[in-house]
Every structure is written in C-alpha cells, then in structure tokens.
Amino acid sequence: MASMRRVPDATVARLPVYLRALADVGDTTVSSESLAARAGVNAAQVRKDLSHLGSYGTRGVGYDVDYLVRQINRELGLVGDRRVAIVGAGNLGRALAGYKGFPQRGFRVVAALDSDPVTYGMRLGLVTVEPVSSLTEVLTREKVDMVILTTPATVAQEVADLLVASGVTSILNFAPTVLQVPTNVFIRQVDLGVELQILSYYTHQAAASHPTPAGASVGST
Amino acid sequence: MASMRRVPDATVARLPVYLRALADVGDTTVSSESLAARAGVNAAQVRKDLSHLGSYGTRGVGYDVDYLVRQINRELGLVGDRRVAIVGAGNLGRALAGYKGFPQRGFRVVAALDSDPVTYGMRLGLVTVEPVSSLTEVLTREKVDMVILTTPATVAQEVADLLVASGVTSILNFAPTVLQVPTNVFIRQVDLGVELQILSYYTHQAAASHPTPAGASVGST
C-alpha cells in the first residue's frame, strides 16, 4: 500500500541515486535487481524503498522507467527549476557557480554574493557577484529557494543568521562548522576535509592488517 | 575497556567532526556535554563514541583536549601528511586544488592530471597539470596516498579502472557515478546534485504541511 506517509530518511537519501541510475537504463522497464546493481545497493532495498512511494512495479515485469522517474521526482519535490544563490565567492563558490551538474538537474544558480569588495562585479557563470550586505534584497529579487554556503568557517554562523533572518530555509553548507539554526531550517553539510579523514581511516585500517588487504567498499550518504 | 577492536562506521564518521569541534575549545578539558553541543550530537553519543577508542576521560572532570585530539588523530590514521592527487582539472578540480581546508588538515595536493591537452601545464595552486596518460608514473613519483576524482561522469569508471590498476586504494569520487572497484579499494562518494535533491525533499515536505512550518534539521554523513 502506498500511503502511510513519511518516507524513511535512509530511503530519501537513496532516491536521487536511483534517479541517476535510471537515467542510463536503455530499456523501458527495469527490474529491482538491475536497478540495484546500477545504484550499488541490494535488490530488496530497492523494492522496499520504492514500496514507500507506492506500488509502482508490475510483478513478473519490473518498473516502468519513465513512470518511476516521474514518481521519484514528484516525491523529491523536483518540479520546476529550483533557484539557488551562492554565498561566498572564494575558490569553491566560484567553481560551484559553473558546475554543469546543477543546471542538468534543475538547479539554477541565480545569484552570487560575497563580503569582499574585490569580488563585486565578478562574473561567475551567468551571474555577477553582489555585496553580501544586500543579501535580503537579492534573495527576494531572485526568488531564491536554496542557498549554497561557501564562506570561511569563521563567518559561516554569522552569515547563516542573516540567511535565516531573510527567510531562507534550505542551506547546503560547505563551511566546516556546525550551524545553529531554528528547527524549520534544513541543512545539509558537506565537509571535504571530513570526507578525506574518513577515507584515511579505512585505508589506514586496511593497511594495518598487513598480509590480507581485504576490505569493504565504503558508501556515502 | 579499550580493545574489542573495530570502531562502528557511524562512530568513524563522527570522529572528524569531534576533531573539528575540539579545535576551538579554549579550555584544557572538555565535557561530553560541551563537546556534544559543539559537534551537534547527543552527549551520550559522544561518550559511547569515545569509549570505543578507550577510556580516555576522567569522571567528574571530562576529557583532556590535547590528549583526545591525539587519540582521535591516531585512530583515523592521520599521522604524517597525506599526499593527494586530483584527477580531472575542470571547474571543480581546479577549485579543490586550491582549497585551504586540505593543507590545514594535513592533506597535501601533490599532483593534478587531466586528459585534455589544453590543460597541460596549467598551474593549480602548487602543482602543474600533467596528462592522465602518465598516471601511473606520476602516482609513483609523487608517492600518492589518495585520489580526488573530478572527471565527467562519462569517463569516471574508465579512469577509476586505471587508478586501481596503478595501485590506488582510496578515492574521493565527485563524479555522479557508482564506481565498480575491487573490495580492497575504498570509495567516498560526494554528489553535489544529490545533496541538493535531498535538501529539496525536506524543504518541499515542510512547505507541504502549510500552516505549521515546524520541521527537523537534517544532518550529514
């Protein structure tokens, strides 16, 4: 049965991966087994995950690819384009402004802001860097849905407070800081240093078991 | 008791966060409560996590900050500097080459490679882009410990095969692809599109419950 609302967090985290995998299925239908292989998970997992969205498969056949893609997109709230602002125009912010993967998946970078006057007027991809002092105005003008935060850690909390005050409720945070925000604001944290450190642990462990370097591949979330 | 080897994955993923949090504790000791607040987790969680490394705290007092930092670093295998190569010198690869957070945490970018002749000789931070055709040679010459993969998705698997053949066992993959690698190779996947899509889900859900926009903050891993 479909409705018994609330999809588990772990499932939500995998739906985008299924979406990615479905993009290069040649056929019009796909089995849980085949989709699982492409997404790098267990087939039972795929079936359980998809069952949370409803009974969209056909026994003996599999899932209709196009239909499934539509259902997952709907569940993720990926309807029209999402409008994204990048706050912090350093190395990383500049690279993300031009990242092809965003427009491909429906995320349009519509503004870039920084606190350093040197950057004002710089062109990043399709937008021009504006002063962070006009934050609220820019967010309103560009109808921003979500913010990518790429400031130094030292000012990240301060900027986050401003964002919250301006009504932003979705932040993808690259600053290596645990942001304090109200509970109605959603944060996803990406810390590249942390990723490398975790990787370091597993590599180190595998190396420690000298003779047999057998280990397990480590996923993400 | 300390040893009953094997620290749970969930704990490993939090150790770097504790490390980050410990960096700006002013005092010489810290309580699980205080550390938990800084790291954004529950105090019992902190205690259980740290108990996996051994009994390094003092009842009634807390944990000695310096000592704890050393123990966590040791557990993560963060001893000397780690040598990192960036494969794929596009937008993202170039930005990561100059990312300050890496050297700060002991990750030195010692090489950059790309398949496009236009990029050969380009200076990224401290290194010069070399052709991916000399991959094996460069990895050996620079004693590379881990690779950051920032190629387009289309060639990511192909390049990963090359890396594996050259003996690389740690890959931080930014390409939106599930890489097929032997079990002795460790992969961490960072997919920026996926992060935004997950964020989109929670935002969308919160918006759907119209009148009361109360939600929960979403962590990362």
Add this chain to the structure above:
DNA sequence: AATTGTGAAGGAGTTCACAGCC
C-alpha cells in the same frame, strides 16, 4: 558534585524469504 563508561532498552535500517501476482 560532577561527569564518565556502559548495560539495557528502544528505534531505525537492512536483508531474508516467500506469498502473491502477472
């Protein structure tokens, strides 16, 4: 008095295994 370390309870996520359907 304060705070750790941990057994036990509780919750979440995964995998199995098979009935049910095409």
Add this chain to the structure above:
DNA sequence: GGCTGTGAACTCCTTCACAATT
C-alpha cells in the same frame, strides 16, 4: 517463470539511566 511487495528476523545505531569514579 519471473519479479514485486512485504512480514519477520536480524543487525546496527541511538538514547536512557545509573553505578562507578574522581
């Protein structure tokens, strides 16, 4: 015969609650 949907078993992770320790 092939494949989904799902209850049940299992494993992993989190939180509670308190005895042990300084």
